[in-house]
Amino acid sequence: MTPSVALSGWGRFPTCWTRLAAPRGPTDVKAELSPGGVIARGGGRAYGDSAIGSSRTLDMGRMNRMLAFDYETGTLVAEAGVRLSEIIDVFLPRGFFPFVTPGTKFVSLGGAIAADVHGKNHHKDGSFGAFVEWIDVMGADGEVTRAGPRDNGALFEWTLGGMGLTGIILRAAIRLRPVETAWIKQQTLVAPDLDAALDAFERADEATYSVAWIDCLASGKELGRSLILLGEHASAEDLPPEQRAHPFRTAPRRKRTVPFDAPRFTLNRHTVRAFNAAYWRNGSKREGEALVDWDSYFYPLDAILGWNRIYGRRGFVQFQCVLPLDRARDGLERLLLETSQAGQGSFLAVLKRLGPERGGLSFPMSGYTLALDFPVNRRALALIERLESIAIEHGGRFYLAKDALLGARSLHEADPRAGLFRQMRSERGMNGVFGSRQSDRLLL
Amino acid sequence: MSETGKQRVLILGGRSDIGLAIARRFAADGHPITLAARNAQTLEDDKADIALRNAVEVSVEELDVLDTEAMAAFVAKGAAPPGIVVSVIGVMGDQHENQRVAEQAALVMRTNYEAPALALGLYAELMEAAGEGVLVGVSSVAGDRGRGSNYVYGSAKAGFTAYLSGLRNRLSGKGVHVVTVKPGFVATRMTDGMDLPQRLVAQPEEVAEAIWHAVEKRRDVVYVKPVWRWIMGIIGMLPERVFKKTSL
């Protein structure tokens, strides 16, 4: 008998009851498929309720075997529960790194595919899906279909960004990037306001990686002031001579753990404003070039285990939207004005240029994406509702991997693809078996 | 020995969650691995995974330890014995069924005691002749005192524990080391769906780490979670007069 547990996503909001099973292989997965809403769960790094099944949740963590690797093409075949952190541990010392990675390495392969995650190189390389050669998906009838860009292309596209709602991804083949070292050449640019930040992004479109930390509480002339971090994989020659013999060796980072939920008063408008201002001051002093190890560059937050507890027991939510290029500037200004006026801030506000979209329900489109964290409280929730309307007015859409709050109306208004997705799910008999708290809420 | 100079680890019962965790732990340390199990062909994915992650050689062999003749032939083949042999073979069965169906009880007794004892005993001979080797037997705290709720399993584990103790005694000073492992509750296929006190439950990886450590440090008897030593110590001290009335 599968036990019932209370589960939440990375934001620890909302928490819902679900039956939780941990299958060891396809036979176990098949045995769990039943009407009522089953969903796969990988690393649990999506913020909201996308990895909580309406009735059953399948923790894919035990299906984490790596099955084959081709050193010529860099193609890895692995089960969906493998985490990017494991892939990096094994393959970075052998000269390979994921082509696309989100800001945490604790995501699973299945989760990266289901959310079609984007990295700091989206403007240049596209999303995770661009490097997936095929996936094996178990459908509602328990049959496994191999889908890729050529074969079963429709299933492939709908699964990328489909948030687990097209079936259970069992395994996948992905291409890794050959790298010469474990280091990144980082360049920090200081942008005193929003226009300067957007200009810097447009000028840096040749950079492999680019992302901005934006001070979402700055106002007036400083609205949108940002630190823009560009990055390139360092070659062996870029390393100091003494490191060249061991280009993949980096000092292990010190891990810290947030041991308990922060009391609510630690996070208020004053501490957050002070944190943001201090971060900006320190960062602007570091303008220029630096050599940074892969872990600190891609995953600064992973060094603080359990950092999601700093927002306290009630949890937190993230607002992330993308605005189309031609309306991004105006939209971003409105979003930032609204946020800084509300003073409901966010330790982490991230701005990023995204490249062209792909099909399915995949989130990215050519334009700018803004991501803001908020503790769960009444004022923040009211603010998020206003931010949603602003995004919709400016032709934006929302990132389901971050979402915990959106209403079905807002989603379908912002993203007509959602309706097609729902129709496809019903035509193919997926909606009877696969369902999450998120898909129930958003009518997907 | 492999290029890394590490000795081969043979795992009897290679498909169990604990067995695979042990394989991964030793492979991470550079040991080549052999997994012996029934229906060995179903272990191909695990073989690929362990080999790929750790860049070690992994082989898979068919073995049913209850087939004594085949088991003896399995041990005898090959030029030299593996440096380290671990038995995780076992079966819990259902106590009520074990009480009523003699064949079922016999299977539990044979699987937990007879077969692993015979197999490790044969390897002990080879290791003694070679003057080196490590034998690891995964037994159970259930063998420390027979309890009404699972004494068929427990008594077989008790036999295995006694056998390992004797083997250790005999081989002391002969270069062959014997480790007895009493894991306590472990979250595996065997305990799936059981309602256990979570604080007392170890993950298979913790068992593997404890075993790796015991082999490195030449420990004799290991309890994975230290509290089990206390629990079983207390249970062991209860006078029979009191113990017989408990329901543990």
Ligand SMILES: Cc1cc2nc3c(=O)[nH]c(=O)nc-3n(C[C@H](O)[C@H](O)[C@H](O)COP(=O)(O)OP(=O)(O)OC[C@H]3O[C@@H](n4cnc5c(N)ncnc54)[C@H](O)[C@@H]3O)c2cc1C
């Ligand atoms: C600190 C932090 C930084 C982040 N930065 C970024 C970023 O830069 N870019 C970005 O795109 N995202 C980012 N994210 C979001 C994260 O990458 C996605 O939510 C990702 O989907 C999480 O993967 P997971 O394995 O943890 O999946 P989960 O959270 O467990 O699940 C997410 C979704 O994937 C589905 N899923 C998981 N496994 C399978 C499977 N085997 N088969 C079918 N469906 C499956 C689930 O059903 C669910 O819908 C970030 C998250 C955090 C916490």
Ligand SMILES: NC(=O)c1ccc[n+]([C@@H]2O[C@H](COP(=O)([O-])OP(=O)(O)OC[C@H]3O[C@@H](n4cnc5c(N)ncnc54)[C@H](OP(=O)(O)O)[C@@H]3O)[C@@H](O)[C@H]2O)c1
């Ligand atoms: N889980 C616990 O709480 C716990 C506690 C204390 C001790 N233990 C002991 O730990 C060991 C491993 O158990 P586990 O929890 O990992 O459970 P498990 O998966 O049931 O492991 C037992 C293994 O023994 C194998 N086996 C049984 N009979 C065999 C035979 N005739 N020939 C070859 N192999 C045979 C099984 O092979 P198949 O896969 O082919 O069935 C299985 O792989 C067992 O000795 C168990 O008694 C477990």
